Amino acid sequence: MNLLYAGKTKDVYEGEGDTVILKFKDDVTGTDGVFDPGANTVGLTIDGMGQSGLRMTTFFFEKMAEHGVATHFVSSNIEESTMTVKKATMFGNGLEVICRYRAVGSFYRRYGQYCEEGQTLDAFVEVTLKDDERNDPPISKDGLVMLGLLTAEEYDELEQMTKQISGIVKEELAKRELELYDIKLEFGRDSAGALMLIDEISGGNMRAYGKDGYVEPLELEKLMLA
Structure with a gap:
């Protein structure tokens, strides 16, 4: 396959027609060996994480299709750790959209003066620019519009899709007595310019807790797909 881009947790290869192929790696984001879905560096490698992440991503993209949510998903090959997806046009060099239900991670580090760690949040949505040199800075709706990355209408749709x-x-996590604390999503435009969910939905881009505390990504996927 022709490699188009080598990413932190996935490599991108050329596919047929209007598709590309994502190869899932065993690397996850974090800092100093500690997993963090919001981090912009690879923090550790977990054996089996690639296939596990792909299984969970496939599960959730199929759930999104049942709910009428537009995604880039076409098909997956678990044995090869690959997923075929529609090509997407990025917003600038990419945006990350985080939905928060609890004050943890970078939210608490920034705003801890005004909240307790683990405090309940009402599906708080924040957008950051994918920019390793500047540590993925947060940006507001007005900032995104003024910089020409998206329109005000697209932002409103992106926020609504993120919450949905x-x-x-x-x-789905609650069905297994798990609580979602936060999740990181990515979006792009399809060939017609419509918004769609891209990238993945796996243990590597969310925090979840059970009755015994934090659930590691691999364990989360075992619980979800048991």
Whole structure:
């Protein structure tokens, strides 16, 4: 396959027609060996994480299709750790959209003066620019519009889709007595310019807790797909 881009947790290869192929790696984001879905560096490697993440991503993208949510998903090959997806046009060099139900991670580090760690949040949505050199800075709706990355209408749709998608994930976790604390999503435009969910939905881009505390990504996927 012709490699188009080598990413932190996935490599992108050329596919047939209007598709590309994502190869899932065993690397996850974090800092100093500690997993963090919001981090912009690879923090550790977990054996089996690639296939596990792909299984969970396939599960959730199929759930999104049942709910009428537009995604880039076409098909997956678990044995090869690959997923075929529609090509997407990025917003600038990419945006990350985080939906938060609890004050943890970078939210608490920034705003801890005004909240307790683990405090309940009402599906708080924040957008950051994918920019490793600047540590993925947060940006507001007005900033995104002024910089020409998206329109005000697209932002409103992106926020609504984020809450809908995150709510679906939260409900699925709750069926297994797990609580979603936060989740990181990515979006792009399809060939017609419509918004769609891209990238993945796996233990590597969310925090979940059970009755015994934090659930590691691999364990989360075992619980979800048991």
